[in-house]
Structure formats: C-alpha cells, structure tokens
Amino acid sequence: MKQWYQRRVREDLKSHYSKLREVVPSTDYYKYHESWKSVTQQVCSKVCLLSYLQNASLLDRAGMACILGVESETEQQFHLCLEDYLIGVLFMATELSRLAVNRVTAKDYSKPLEIANFVRELEAGFRMLNLKNDFLRKRYDALKYDVKKIEEVVYDVTLN
Numbered sequence: 001m002k003q004w005y006q007r008r009v010r011e012d013l014k015s016h017y018s019k020l021r022e023v024v025p026s027t028d029y030y031k032y033h034e035s036w037k038s039v040t041q042q043v044c045s046k047v048c049l050l051s052y053l054q055n056a057s058l059l060d061r062a063g064m065a066c067i068l069g070v071e072s073e074t075e076q077q078f079h080l081c082l083e084d085y086l087i088g089v090l091f092m093a094t095e096l097s098r099l100a101v102n103r104v105t106a107k108d109y110s111k112p113l114e115i116a117n118f119v120r121e122l123e124a125g126f127r128m129l130n131l132k133n134d135f136l137r138k139r140y141d142a143l144k145y146d147v148k149k150i151e152e153v154v155y156d157v158t159l160n
Contacts, residue, residue: 006050013043014069017078021070026077037084043068044080044088049095056114058122061085083136090126090139093119097146100153109157116150123147 024032044064051059064085065072071079096115103111123143131137 010067013067017068017070021078024078029078033081037081040068040080040084041087041091044085045091045095048089048092052092052096052118056118058089058118064088086126087136087139089122090136090143093122093143093146097149100150104153104157112150112153112157116147116154119143119147119150 020036047064047067048059051057051063059067061080061082062072065080068080071077073079074082096119100112100115103109103115126140126143129140131140
C-alpha cells in the first residue's frame with residue numbers, strides 16, 4: 001500500500017477516535033463502549049493484517065493503540081480494550097486462512113507455509129489463555145478450524 005495512503009488512513013483513524021474521546025465522558029467509557037466495539041475490532045483486524053503482509057509479524061496492542069491515537073492501558077479513560085484487540089487478531093487469522101487458499105490458487109506455494117507457521121504461533125498463544133464462554137472463546141474455536149484449513153492447504157501443496 002502506498003505510504004501516503006497509509007499515512008492518510010492513520011490520520012483519519014486518529015481523528016475519528018479523538019472525536020469519539022471528546023464526545024464520550026471519561027467516566028462513561030464502558031457505558032458506551034458497545035457502540036464502537038465492533039468497529040474497533042474490525043479496524044484492529046485490518047490494521048493487523050496490513051502489518052502482517054508488510055512485516056510478517058503481529059502488531060502488538062500498544063502499537064495498535066498508537067495508530068488509533070488511544071491509550072493501551074485500561075486504567076486510562078479512553079483506551080483500546082484488550083478483548084477488542086484480541087478479537088481483531090482472531091478476525092485477521094480468518095483472513096489469513098483465506099489468503100493461504102488464494103495464494104495456492106495463484107501458484108504461490110511458499111506463502112501458505114509462512115501463514116501456517118504464523119497462525120500456529122497465534123493459536124499456541126491463545127491456547128495459554130483461560131477463555132470463558134463468550135464471543136472471544138467462540139472466535140478462538142474458529143481459529144482452530146482456520147489452523148486446520150491452512151494445514152490442509154499446506155498438506156496438499158506438499159503432496160503436489
């Protein structure tokens with residue numbers, strides 16, 4: 001992606017989140033959090049995906065908070081909720097499983113191997129968490145299927 005476009009997107013994200021911070025009283029963060037939660041999860045997913053495609057690494061929560069122009073610590077009034085970040089990362093893994101299939105279709109056989117290693121590491125990290133029966137747990141369960149899908153793609157590539 002072009003550098004000027006990335007810069008523009010980052011500026012827009014910071015602008016929108018700063019406007020949100022101005023509107024929402026500091027004491028009512030969790031009262032209104034549901035209103036922008038799904039958008040934040042999707043933004044985290046897309047920004048993490050772009051980061052992976054450019055650097056082959058995961059953007060951490062502090063880096064994501066910096067891009068959004070919010071705090072990463074939960075003690076602050078307006079911050080990037082850990083659960084929103086983690087769900088965004090799980091959404092990104094689903095996109096990577098689709099990318100692995102598409103790369104094989106485009107006859108790029110090395111990218112699915114890289115994606116498989118990366119998603120396995122993600123899955124190992126999530127496995128260490130004690131997740132409750134909520135949406136984050138359901139997304140983690142979907143990650144297991146994404147890992148299986150990518151491993152099947154890699155297996156088929158190695159057979160051919």
